[in-house]
Amino acid sequence: KGSEVGAHILSGAVIDPIGLDGLLPEWRTDPDRPLKTEVTADEFMYLGHAGGVRLPNVFMPKLMNNHGNFVGSLGNLARYLGRKAEELGVEIYPGFPASEVLVEDGRVVGVATGDMGVSRNGEPNA
Structure with a gap:
């Protein structure tokens, strides 16, 4: 019962856009889109007391490959989806x-x- 759509979602995340692509195919060209930062590189580090050592990506599971994903706020994504739903006639009553x-x-x-x-x-x- 957040005061607005997205108010209860405080996390940032790396988001696979496949669901958005299927639901709202035009979202990538929307100037108000919530996801604008695309992942361009993955780096994995082993961190210790003296610093970090970069680990080769080849040893990482496919699940850890984030190319094509976006970094963004889940709260902003929820607000965006709420606006889109309301444009389609869905009534949302936050609070x-x-x-x-x-x-x-x-x-x-x-x-x-x-x-x-x-x-x-x-x-x-x-």
Whole structure:
């Protein structure tokens, strides 16, 4: 129940863009895109008390090859995806906890929010 979309995501990350490419093929040309820093080199170091020694990339698992990935903020990515969803007509209500998924005929039709706002007695809910 963050105050805005992405408020609950504080981490930076190396992100594989394959999901974005499939979901929003034009994202790379969008001037407001959240991921702008593409990985151009991988370096692995063994760090010790006296400094570090570079390890050859050939010994690293394929999973450690980040070429073609992007470095960025997951919070900014979530905010960007939230804006894109709203442009498609999705209603997003940050700041409200979801208490129940509403399903009709096997389809999700909404989400019930928790007890926020004002109580029946006119007192603010916590």
